Amino acid sequence: MIVLAQQVASHPLSPMQPLLFYVFAALTVGSAWAIVLSQNIIRMAVYLLTTLAGVAAIYFMLNAEFLAAIQLIVYAGGTLILIVFGVMLTSKNPFMQLVTSPLERALGLFIAASVAVMAMVALLNSPVPGGAAAPAAPAGHDHVARIGRALLSDYLVPFELAAVLLLVVMVAAAYMARRTQR
Amino acid sequence: MSDLLLTISLPHFLVVSFLLLAAGISTMLTKRNAIGILIGVELVLNAAAINFVAFNHYGWPGVRAAPAIDGQMFAIFIIVLAAAEASVALAIFLNFYNNFGSIDVERADDLKA
Secondary structure, X not given: OHHHHHHHHHOOOOOHHHHHHHHHHHHHHHHHHHHHHOOXXXXXXHHHHHHHHHHHHHHHHOOOHHHHHHHHHHHHXXXXXXXXXXXXXXXXXXXXXXXXOHHHHHHHHHHHHHHHHHHXXXXXXXXXXXXXXXXXXXXXXXXXXHHHHHHOOOOHHHHHHHHHHHHHHHHHHHHHOOOOOO | OHHHHHOOOHHHHHHHHHHHHHHHHHHHHHOOEHHHHHHHHHHHHHHHHXXXXXXXXXXXXXXXXXXXXXXXXXXXXXXXXXXXXXXXXXXXXXXXXXXXXXXXXXXXXXXXX
């Protein structure tokens, strides 16, 4: 199925490619804005799941299939579960609602909309390659092998730093979240 | 116009990324639940990662036999840092909840409960 999705996504003349892009873009952006409009924290977590899955599909459209798998495993499988556990541990009633005042909502939406409009105006005025067709990855090209080799050669220092960071984060999170004696 | 709609290229992915960024910023600004704010941060990080991968694919594709992967490497590190950040943030929120009995950020006006 992955190979099929990759072939459909990477073929520049396939009529399926724009359709798939619009479906996944609508899924991603729609559920992201559903997070903004929702007041229930459990619903927000579920909408985050569909957003993350949509982003993984967008990585597929960009010929980054290894990254899409990482996104599904680490984000949808790890970070999201962590968030749901956090929700369950920090509310007496998981369906509790903390309602924002209308003025704050309007102000937040205004700031976000102005950031988006500013970015789109910058995009219209910048020389990004517009209608260039995506270069298809050649047959037999193995992203995973190249990413693995790059991690242990060009990106060795960030890789080791990430390893140390994960150790520090694990110790710090276990220390901070411990049950304190009262 | 129909060419712009039917040929998916870099600006399409950038617009998706902008809308995701705007959703993340407005989630961060309007939620009172601390975990909601964390979800907004995750949205912003995903928008940045989409930008990296899209620019890698269209802006710096590399030679045809071996497409560049630098943007994908950045996105992998973004995912790692997001997971680390989420775990520390949730530990802080648990501590906050133990001290204040609530997850409402409006009540976090005191360093020592």
